[in-house]
Amino acid sequence: MFWRKSKSNNKTMNGKDEFEAGMRFLVANWKCHKTVDDAKRWFDIFAEQYKPCEDITVIVAPSFLCLENISRYLEELKLPSVHLAAQDVSPFPRGGYTGAVAADMLKGLVDYVVVGHSERRKYFHETSQNVANKVLEAVEANITPIICVDASYAQSQLAVLNDLDTRRVLIGYEPAEMPTFNIPQKPETIAEVVAFISEIHPKFPVIYGGALQEDCAAEYVGIKGISGLLVGSSSLDPQQFASLYNLYQSTR
Numbered sequence: 001m002f003w004r005k006s007k008s009n010n011k012t013m014n015g016k017d018e019f020e021a022g023m024r025f026l027v028a029n030w031k032c033h034k035t036v037d038d039a040k041r042w043f044d045i046f047a048e049q050y051k052p053c054e055d056i057t058v059i060v061a062p063s064f065l066c067l068e069n070i071s072r073y074l075e076e077l078k079l080p081s082v083h084l085a086a087q088d089v090s091p092f093p094r095g096g097y098t099g100a101v102a103a104d105m106l107k108g109l110v111d112y113v114v115v116g117h118s119e120r121r122k123y124f125h126e127t128s129q130n131v132a133n134k135v136l137e138a139v140e141a142n143i144t145p146i147i148c149v150d151a152s153y154a155q156s157q158l159a160v161l162n163d164l165d166t167r168r169v170l171i172g173y174e175p176a177e178m179p180t181f182n183i184p185q186k187p188e189t190i191a192e193v194v195a196f197i198s199e200i201h202p203k204f205p206v207i208y209g210g211a212l213q214e215d216c217a218a219e220y221v222g223i224k225g226i227s228g229l230l231v232g233s234s235s236l237d238p239q240q241f242a243s244l245y246n247l248y249q250s251t252r
Helices: 036-049 064-077 118-123 128-140 159-163 187-200 238-249
Strands: 024-029 056-061 082-086 112-115 144-149 170-173 206-209 228-231
Touching (some): 024 112, 036 238, 056 112, 064 082, 112 128, 128 144, 128 159, 187 206, 228 238
Parallel strands (some): 082 112, 112 144, 144 170, 206 228
């Protein structure tokens, strides 16, 4: 089905090809926001309030424009368990693909990459085949993919997992209607979908993303089967994101 099978074992960060048992994730997707200076100010404020927790990994996804500068800045800040992600990656290797950023160009800058986000599928018409190729490119470059799926097409969207030799993949459940309505799903509905995804692919952590706000986040962090949250607009304010992190930390 896919153009090639991954040969990488994706042993990144902790030298293992799977996540530590019980690891939780809090992902900040900044989308098309923030300059480099904005991003540095965000990390300055977040760093003042951040208290590392050994079982929570924080992942921040700035724009491509910011990645190189912010990667260096994070090295200076030395924030434990805080990593960068790219918001997208090319489905192709280096070559004649105008405007593309190949996965191996991101090595050393990010540890994760978001692929198949609902906004990419809706506005850029990405297909499951495109996403599968992006996942394979990321894994080959030892970058951990965060594969975003919706309930209706989860099986086909995740078929690429059958071609991987690694368990270092995050599955991000996003309701397909999120880009249009921007209203979080009911926790019980999310629990049902997550249970369905976990039944198909039990070895991969599942996180939820979809119109999460600080005032309602408590309802979602405790959903059975959820290993983390993918946060959009609420992550743009560093204090609000820090509050979400503290809330998540307190719910163990």
